[in-house]
Amino acid sequence: MPDVVLEARGLRKEYGELVAVDDVDLEVREGGSLAIVGESGSGKTTIAKMIVGLTAPTAGSIVACGRDRSAPSRSARERRRRGSEVQIVFQDPYSSLDPRQTAEQALDEVLRLHRGGRQGGRAARELLDLVGLDERQGRALPRALSGGQRQRIAIARALAAQPRVVILDESVAALDVSIQAQILNLLADIREETGVSYVLISHDLAVVRQITDEAIVMHRGRVVERGSTAQILDAPQDEYTQLLRASVPRPGWKPERRRRPEDQGAPA
Amino acid sequence: MSALLEIDGLTARLQVEGELRTVLHDVSLTIGAGEALGLVGESGSGKSMTARAVGRLLPRGAQTSGAVRFDGRDVLTLGPADLRRYRGEVAMIFQDPRAHVNPVRRIGDFMTETLRLQGVTGADAAKRAAGALRDVGIDDGERRLDQYPHELSGGLLQRVMIATMLLGEPRLVLADEPTTALDVTTQAEVMAILDELRHERGMALLFITHDLELAAAVCDRTAVMYAGQIVETRAASLLDRDPLHPYTAALAAARPDVAVSARRLAAIPGRPVSAFEAPAGCAFAPRCVCVQERCREARPPLDRLDDGQVRCRRAQELRGRMAAAIREGEASRA
Numbered sequence: 001m002p003d004v005v006l007e008a009r010g011l012r013k014e015y016g017e018l019v020a021v022d023d024v025d026l027e028v029r030e031g032g033s034l035a036i037v038g039e040s041g042s043g044k045t046t047i048a049k050m051i052v053g054l055t056a057p058t059a060g061s062i063v064a065c066g067r068d069r070s071a072p073s074r075s076a077r078e079r080r081r082r083g084s085e086v087q088i089v090f091q092d093p094y095s096s097l098d099p100r101q102t103a104e105q106a107l108d109e110v111l112r113l114h115r116g117g118r119q120g121g122r123a124a125r126e127l128l129d130l131v132g133l134d135e136r137q138g139r140a141l142p143r144a145l146s147g148g149q150r151q152r153i154a155i156a157r158a159l160a161a162q163p164r165v166v167i168l169d170e171s172v173a174a175l176d177v178s179i180q181a182q183i184l185n186l187l188a189d190i191r192e193e194t195g196v197s198y199v200l201i202s203h204d205l206a207v208v209r210q211i212t213d214e215a216i217v218m219h220r221g222r223v224v225e226r227g228s229t230a231q232i233l234d235a236p237q238d239e240y241t242q243l244l245r246a247s248v249p250r251p252g253w254k255p256e257r258r259r260r261p262e263d264q265g266a267p268a
Numbered sequence: 269m270s271a272l273l274e275i276d277g278l279t280a281r282l283q284v285e286g287e288l289r290t291v292l293h294d295v296s297l298t299i300g301a302g303e304a305l306g307l308v309g310e311s312g313s314g315k316s317m318t319a320r321a322v323g324r325l326l327p328r329g330a331q332t333s334g335a336v337r338f339d340g341r342d343v344l345t346l347g348p349a350d351l352r353r354y355r356g357e358v359a360m361i362f363q364d365p366r367a368h369v370n371p372v373r374r375i376g377d378f379m380t381e382t383l384r385l386q387g388v389t390g391a392d393a394a395k396r397a398a399g400a401l402r403d404v405g406i407d408d409g410e411r412r413l414d415q416y417p418h419e420l421s422g423g424l425l426q427r428v429m430i431a432t433m434l435l436g437e438p439r440l441v442l443a444d445e446p447t448t449a450l451d452v453t454t455q456a457e458v459m460a461i462l463d464e465l466r467h468e469r470g471m472a473l474l475f476i477t478h479d480l481e482l483a484a485a486v487c488d489r490t491a492v493m494y495a496g497q498i499v500e501t502r503a504a505s506l507l508d509r510d511p512l513h514p515y516t517a518a519l520a521a522a523r524p525d526v527a528v529s530a531r532r533l534a535a536i537p538g539r540p541v542s543a544f545e546a547p548a549g550c551a552f553a554p555r556c557v558c559v560q561e562r563c564r565e566a567r568p569p570l571d572r573l574d575d576g577q578v579r580c581r582r583a584q585e586l587r588g589r590m591a592a593a594i595r596e597g598e599a600s601r602a
């Protein structure tokens with residue numbers, strides 16, 4: 001079996017009274033792909049932020065590429081090393097891209113930092129081409145680009161660091177299905193060629209099906225189900241997973257207001 | 269009776285690198301009271317710009333021609349006072365909520381601002397805001413009102429935006445991918461609420477999405493955009509099963525299926541183009557598997573076909589054979 005590249009044990013995050021993440025275990029193998037799906041507000045992004053060191057866990061351990069990263073990094077060198085191990089593409093690229101930097105400049109910066117040398121310009125343009133953006137878009141500032149164009153820049157920037165693990169937090173959500181198909185194919189190719197691993201956080205269960213092998217389902221900070229992605233989608237066991245699976249739009253489906261347990265007996 | 273919203277030959281040009289460039293070209297759409305119109309299409313094709321033009325929220329320096337009429341009034345020429353009134357009747361939900369909130373203001377202040385201006389007391393406004401949050405599936409609304417945007421997850425913040433919009437009781441909602449950040453269960457709930465408001469209050473909805481199946485479930489008609497133009501409008505329930513335009517057919521084919529693991533998805537080859545880069549002739553020609561020489565000669569007009577409209581020279585002859593033609597095209601490429 002391939003080595004484990006990312007492992008979290010007993011992960012917990014409290015924000016005051018709120019327990020955002022509650023005793024979560026997860027494991028990703030070299031070349032593997034894990035989905036985190038679940039309720040909005042159930043702690044998915046918080047897990048990602050703890051893995052990349054943007055927020056410290058209240059309890060639990062995180063090990064990536066054999067090195068503990070539960071504590072904040074102490075030096076610029078260590079930060080860079082961590083960056084070459086795990087990269088993240090955020091849910092809202094608008095706030096994660098520097099508004100004064102063009103796409104090409106953003107890529108150049110990462111390329112210089114992680115690959116060294118002067119290969120900047122050409123490598124940046126190749127990356128832009130991979131995600132379906134042209135030179136003009138490469139010269140544009142984030143605010144002059146559409147939502148999907150920004151998201152693709154964020155993906156290119158993460159890939160530029162050639163990390164071992166890429167965390168994709170709703171990273172293909174703002175793309176129309178044809179460009180999404182192109183990016184999903186690209187991610188699959190890169191995984192095949194380089195053995196990179198993915199952690200995909202997504203509300204789109206069809207996307208989850210295509211590019212992950214395993215999945216965990218989160219509800220109110222806890223993992224309620226785990227297993228192979230196909231199994232979870234074809235035969236969900238947990239009640240919440242079943243509700244989720246049944247809410248995927250399909251021909252003949254009509255949106256309905258769900259009766260939450262706490263509503264029952266309450267006046268309408 | 270005329271439609272609540274009429275977009276008539278709208279063209280919009282934006283400043284790009286010091287030059288004016290076309291991002292919307294001759295867009296015409298109508299939405300009646302109580303009606304929902306879906307808007308799908310390529311990333312960068314102009315969906316958000318269409319909504320922003322209607323909301324009078326185009327980037328500075330933008331130039332428009334054509335007309336946008338709301339309730340018969342021309343929106344593009346409204347003066348400041350009328351514009352304020354118009355903004356009370358038309359609400360926009362943005363694709364990227366975090367870029368549209370003030371990060372240092374509490375959720376409660378943001379949500380109740382308009383109510384307070386209308387003279388509603390603080391306590392009353394807070395109660396109504398918490399109620400609106402409950403409507404969109406957030407039960408601990410009182411606590412959320414005291415929080416700052418960075419303390420909310422993407423989906424929670426988007427629901428705050430939707431609840432705020434509901435408080436204003438708008439007659440038209442411009443919703444730009446409102447449920448992309450939500451889990452599918454919450455999405456169903458939010459869509460059901462919008463549905464109710466349409467039926468009960470006659471609210472009209474422009475619904476931008478990438479999910480053809482969702483559009484089919486909640487919209488009456490769907491319009492498809494490519495390179496700044498409308499290339500098809502159709503009954504939403506027919507769009508993906510029986511497309512009129514090769515681009516729509518290719519979109520439907522590219523969609524991943526939650527019930528099947530595919531090794532490879534059918535992406536459309538080539539790069540998407542913006543309106544101003546579109547070639548003479550059909551904008552989709554460089555990527556279309558059905559392309560013929562005559563397609564490149566002049567821009568196809570938007571013609572009626574069956575119960576829809578389509579901008580394709582070959583739509584009539586491809587009728588009923590579109591899916592097969594796309595599959596053949598793919599096979600010949602592979």
Ligand SMILES: Nc1ncnc2c1ncn2[C@@H]1O[C@H](COP(=O)(O)OP(=O)(O)OP(=O)(O)O)[C@@H](O)[C@H]1O
Nearest residue numbers: 015020040041042043044045046419420421422423
């Ligand atoms: N900085 C913070 N301060 C206080 N609470 C926070 C903070 N960040 C997140 N939270 C809370 O933690 C919980 C989990 O948030 P998180 O962003 O991880 O959810 P998520 O699963 O990613 O949801 P979504 O699908 O909507 O993006 C939410 O209730 C959120 O409000």
Ligand SMILES: Nc1ncnc2c1ncn2[C@@H]1O[C@H](COP(=O)(O)OP(=O)(O)OP(=O)(O)O)[C@@H](O)[C@H]1O
Nearest residue numbers: 144145146147148311312313314315316317327542
């Ligand atoms: N502020 C701006 N200045 C100049 N050009 C812009 C600006 N904002 C967007 N554009 C360009 O206008 C075109 C239309 O953008 P729009 O945001 O309407 O696309 P969209 O259809 O909503 O795409 P997506 O699905 O990716 O959100 C794009 O090519 C984009 O690059």
Ligand code: SF4
Nearest residue numbers: 550553556563580581
């Ligand atoms: S006009 Fe020609 S190129 Fe354009 S969509 Fe129709 S068949 Fe394809």
Ligand SMILES: [Mg+2]
Nearest residue numbers: 045091421422
């Ligand atoms: Mg999140």
Ligand SMILES: [Mg+2]
Nearest residue numbers: 146147316363
């Ligand atoms: Mg958009």
